[in-house]
Amino acid sequence: MNRKPKILITNDDGLYSAGLKASYEVLKELGEVFVVAPAVQKSGVGRSISIMEPIRVSKVHVNGMTSYAVDGTPTDAVIIGIHEIIGELPDLVVSGINMGENISTEAVTTSGTVGAALEAATQGSAAIAISLEVPDTDKFELFKPRDFTAAKSVLRKVAERILSDGMPEGVDVFNINVPSQPSAEIEFTRLARRLYVTRIEERLDPRGRKYYWIDGIEIEDAEEGTDLHALRNGRTSITPLTLDSTARIDFNKLRRWFDGGEG
Amino acid sequence: MNRKPKILITNDDGLYSAGLKASYEVLKELGEVFVVAPAVQKSGVGRSISIMEPIRVSKVHVNGMTSYAVDGTPTDAVIIGIHEIIGELPDLVVSGINMGENISTEAVTTSGTVGAALEAATQGSAAIAISLEVPDTDKFELFKPRDFTAAKSVLRKVAERILSDGMPEGVDVFNINVPSQPSAEIEFTRLARRLYVTRIEERLDPRGRKYYWIDGIEIEDAEEGTDLHALRNGRTSITPLTLDSTARIDFNKLRRWFDGGEG
Numbered sequence: 001m002n003r004k005p006k007i008l009i010t011n012d013d014g015l016y017s018a019g020l021k022a023s024y025e026v027l028k029e030l031g032e033v034f035v036v037a038p039a040v041q042k043s044g045v046g047r048s049i050s051i052m053e054p055i056r057v058s059k060v061h062v063n064g065m066t067s068y069a070v071d072g073t074p075t076d077a078v079i080i081g082i083h084e085i086i087g088e089l090p091d092l093v094v095s096g097i098n099m100g101e102n103i104s105t106e107a108v109t110t111s112g113t114v115g116a117a118l119e120a121a122t123q124g125s126a127a128i129a130i131s132l133e134v135p136d137t138d139k140f141e142l143f144k145p146r147d148f149t150a151a152k153s154v155l156r157k158v159a160e161r162i163l164s165d166g167m168p169e170g171v172d173v174f175n176i177n178v179p180s181q182p183s184a185e186i187e188f189t190r191l192a193r194r195l196y197v198t199r200i201e202e203r204l205d206p207r208g209r210k211y212y213w214i215d216g217i218e219i220e221d222a223e224e225g226t227d228l229h230a231l232r233n234g235r236t237s238i239t240p241l242t243l244d245s246t247a248r249i250d251f252n253k254l255r256r257w258f259d260g261g262e263g
Numbered sequence: 264m265n266r267k268p269k270i271l272i273t274n275d276d277g278l279y280s281a282g283l284k285a286s287y288e289v290l291k292e293l294g295e296v297f298v299v300a301p302a303v304q305k306s307g308v309g310r311s312i313s314i315m316e317p318i319r320v321s322k323v324h325v326n327g328m329t330s331y332a333v334d335g336t337p338t339d340a341v342i343i344g345i346h347e348i349i350g351e352l353p354d355l356v357v358s359g360i361n362m363g364e365n366i367s368t369e370a371v372t373t374s375g376t377v378g379a380a381l382e383a384a385t386q387g388s389a390a391i392a393i394s395l396e397v398p399d400t401d402k403f404e405l406f407k408p409r410d411f412t413a414a415k416s417v418l419r420k421v422a423e424r425i426l427s428d429g430m431p432e433g434v435d436v437f438n439i440n441v442p443s444q445p446s447a448e449i450e451f452t453r454l455a456r457r458l459y460v461t462r463i464e465e466r467l468d469p470r471g472r473k474y475y476w477i478d479g480i481e482i483e484d485a486e487e488g489t490d491l492h493a494l495r496n497g498r499t500s501i502t503p504l505t506l507d508s509t510a511r512i513d514f515n516k517l518r519r520w521f522d523g524g525e526g
Contacts (some may be wrong), residue, residue: 046309047372054474056467075373083463105506109310109372109381110338118372124458148425161521168520170512188517190509194385200346203317211317214342240510240517243368246453247503248511249433254451254503257431258424 005031005091005163008081008120010099012074012112014041019097019132021063023147024157027094030163034090035067036081038074038112047115048073055080075118082123090164093120096130097151101177103227104195108241114175121172121243126162130155130176133231150182154236171240177227178236184205185235192226194219268294268354268426271344271383274361275337275375276303282360284326285411289419290357293426297353298330299344301337301375306363310378311336314449318343320412345386355425356383360414361395364440366490367458371504377438384435384506389425393418393439396494413445416501434503438492441499448498455491457482 007027011020015037027033039058055072057080062069068079068085078093095116102111108118117129132151158174167174196216203211223227230237270290274283278300290296302321303313303347318335325332331348333340341356358379365374371381380392395414421437430437459479466474485492493500 006293016424041315045311046378048308048311050375050477051306054476056472076477079461079463080475083461083464084475105508106385108508109378110312112377115309115372122369123461151515158521161523164483164523165520166515168512171517186521187414188514188521191507193506198342198346198386200342202347209319211319212347213317215315220341238521240512241508242510243456243508244454245368245504245508247434247505249431249503251451254431254434256287257428258449258451258501260424260427 006086007031007033008078008086008090008093009023009033009035010037010074010077010081010093010095010116012038012042012045013099014038015060015062015067015069017099018100018146019148021065022097022152023094023155024065026152027159030159031091033155034081034086035065036070036077036085037067038077039071042073042112045073045112045115046110047075047118049075057084074112075119078116078119078123082125089124091126092159093117093125093127094130094155094159095128097148097155098131099134100131101133101231102129102131102175103177103231103237104192106195108191114216117173118243126167127173128155128158128176129173130178132178133180135180150236151178154178154186158238168240170242172243173241175239175241176236177231179231179234182236183234185236187230188235189227189230189237189239191223191239192222192228193227269349270294270296271341271349271353271356272296272298273300273337273340273344273356273358275301275305275379276307276362277301277331278323278325278332280362281409282362282411284328285360285415286418287328287356289415290422294354297344297349298328299333299340299348300330301340302332304336304337305375308336308375308378309373310338310381312338316492320347321357324425337375338382341379341382341386345388354389355422356380356388357393357422358389358391360411360418361394362397363394364396364494365392365394365438366440366494366500367455369458370514371454380436381506389430391418391421391437391439392436395441396443398443413455413499414441417441417449421501431503433505436504438502438504439499440494442494443498444497445499446497450493450498450500451502452490452493452502453488454502455485455489458491
């Protein structure tokens with residue numbers, strides 16, 4: 001490649017996250033890097049996009065990086081990054097390193113980290129979402145020093161492969177999850193169907209009015225071959241994702257079901 | 264079926280939408296109906312879930328329906344509806360009828376209407392997302408009287424099929440879109456890859472500070488067989504969706520790509 005590749009970095013933990021800095025350290029050696037991320041933590045927002053509110057952007061200097069703080073979602077940051085900051089499609093968009101894993105079909109639709117990567121892919125860019133498993137109690141400790149060695153190493157490898165050969169055909173996003181105590185092993189995985197059993201906690205506020213917290217308990221029995229299984233067994237999981245979630249079924253059969261000929 | 268089926272209705276336009284009432288009118292004839300929806304409009308929030316804020320719920324009477332107003336997202340409404348209001352898995356969750364279409368791979372990840380249906384499917388319920396194409400200028404006119412005849416008819420048909428035979432194997436959600444000027448024709452479709460080309464509008468506020476609006480211009484050339492193509496040709500589109508967006512590729516080939524053996 002003659003010209004320097006352009007790489008956009010974003011996340012859903014906000015500009016101050018140590019994980020963003022870790023990505024920056026890896027990627028600045030591979031190309032020209034643009035950091036555009038939400039000003040504050042935006043977890044669980046999926047691929048939310050701000051269509052009802054306008055967006056402001058501030059150029060700031062954080063953790064030794066020149067960055068753009070977007071007062072919107074990770075998806076907003078990708079859109080602003082591509083169309084306003086860079087002004088053209090980058091060669092690669094990296095979302096993360098997120099503090100806390102993003103696994104299973106649930107992560108794909110609820111994670112801001114993955115949401116940003118899906119938006120990047122829709123825009124036509126190669127895209128990586130990368131997350132680090134952290135203890136539950138640490139999930140919102142964004143500035144706690146952590147060992148990013150394994151995450152940085154796999155990020156470098158996948159980014160280099162993409163910048164050299166492009167994304168493999170049929171893959172829109174790589175969703176990478178690195179265990180907190182990693183072995184050297186990498187496994188290509190499919191999404192686990194489910195990660196949590198939903199639990200709701202009912203509480204009373206100081207004035208005696210009910211309110212609820214949504215919570216979840218992890219499912220114990222991960223199937224082999226899934227991202228959940230790989231991660232819980234200390235292996236780094238790489239899941240290739242497609243934007244196309246049309247069901248893979250026989251449409252003639254579907255038509256017969258609809259017409260009531262089957263059941 | 265001996266016992267009356269339990270049906271949860273939600274949406275992303277909020278409790279006051281005429282589309283919600285239209286769903287209610289159809290579904291109350293098919294089972295015991297529970298209406299649990301965001302108190303105000305929550306468009307573009309995808310499958311956002313409130314994990315950082317607690318949720319409040321109010322029992323209200325709106326448009327002749329006893330309903331539960333949730334001060335959260337459509338996904339929050341589904342979770343609260345299933346676990347707190349109904350207390351068990353319903354036989355069917357219907358999200359909509361939304362004012363404005365939800366088509367293409369973009370809708371699946373950014374639409375609150377589809378997001379709620381994906382959450383319902385994850386919880387283990389049969390799920391329908393249904394949307395009505397409206398003129399662009401009407402998208403936020405939630406109370407304008409509209410002709411729901413075609414939408415109600417297809418909703419009744421699909422809901423009846425599901426309650427009688429269950430979802431077809433491999434289908435997690437039906438995403439239904441009804442044209443504003445419908446013919447009688449129904450087409451089973453796949454998701455169009457893209458609907459919009461992103462456009463950003465830069466403006467100055469009264470104090471001279473820049474801000475941005477994210478906007479999009481529709482792509483003109485829809486491929487045959489897609490939801491976009493069906494809808495723009497006046498046909499009702501039914502797209503079967505899967506929760507599993509793992510890319511459909513050969514993992515051995517992927518491993519070779521990773522190892523650098525291919526390019």
